[in-house]
Amino acid sequence: MYTKQDIIEMLNSQSTDMDRLFEKGVEVRNSAIGDGVYLRGLIEYSNICSKDCLYCGIRHSNRSVERYALSEQEVLDAAEFAYKSNYGSVVLQCGEVKSEKHIRKIEYLVKEIKKLSNDNLGITLSMGEQTLDSYKRWFDAGAHRYLLRIESSNIDLYNKIHPNNKQHSYDDRIVALENLRIAGFQVGSGVMIGLPYQTIEDLADDLLWMKRMDIDMCGMGPYLISEGAPLGAETANILQSEQWRFEMSLKMIATLRIIMPKINIAASTALQAINPMGRIKAIECGANIIMPNISPDNIRANYNLYNNKPRSFDSKIIEDRVHYGEWGDSSHFKSKKNNLV
Ligand code: SF4
Secondary structure: OOOHHHHHHOOOOOOOHHHHHHHHHHHHHOOOOOOEEEEEEEEEEEOOOOOOOOOOOOOOOOOOOOOOOHHHHHHHHHHHHHOOOOOEEEEEOOOOOOHHHHHHHHHHHHHHHHHHOOOOOOOEOOOOOOOOOHHHHHHHHOOOOEOOOOOOOHHHHHHHHHOOHHHOHHHHHHHHHHHHHHHEEEEOEEEEEEEOOOHHHHHHHHHHHHHHOOEEOOOEOOOOOOOOOHHHHHHHHHOOOOOHHHHHHHHHHHHHHOOOOOOOEEEOOOHHHHOHHHHHHHOOOOOOOOOOEEEHHHHOOOOOOOOOOOOOOOOOHHHHHHHOOOOOOOOOOOOOOOOOO
């Protein structure tokens, strides 16, 4: 059992201690779930969002973003590409929209992706807070994993990076995470690392929060400033350096792996935006999931959650460890189902 102080020490490690932390992250992963890497083809379905998170480039109030939603055929073509490339899984991602038309569209797309892949593609959704009924409909349609980041588990910090209104409620986010579990999903969450006002204690608490919430998957990465997001413009002068945020993200990954050995941990795209080897480095600290972007080229520029978002993935370095054609579900989730944890 690791205490908050143990975790703070890990996050504060430098030079050889930091290297040892990364090695331990890999050791723990390899002995708990092996050294395999699983792919999820990321399809950015739409950048339309009803919310206004202060750090986000595609927030509702950012009028300089050209809004899009892929056609059904474009989504299915991308999914077919993932299927034929033997990726094993896709992630369908978009902003938060709660209309019945949207819920129905996603339900339809999930069913069609299952159909075109003869049930072989695993489907992860990342579409924000929805009602339990909507989550159930999407789960029944065939999706089985869902990512919903808490961004910061510190309620004060959460409130600083979101507008102060009912639409952006910390408590609602927690309820949504609980509802995902009730609907049957493998539940993923995560945080931004190096946010303005964030302390090492906050980050240690984030990791302990993930453990307490018993998450099955994690996607977390460095905070990056987004074009058109108020948080970037207001706080650029108090941010830690990009290098600090990058290194801290790797330390968070290794530490999370140590305290939650069997969960899935994504090597986030945001790491790659700082360092071209970012995702590979994350794998070398304990991550086991990579999400190559397979959205049609012409829309990617408009899905600008943050600046310098990478567009490609070079898997050659870890090629021999990629488990093609497998879902790579969370071993943590499977163990829970079998009452092993
Ligand atoms: S972070 Fe997600 S919910 Fe918030 S504004 Fe951006 S896309 Fe919308």
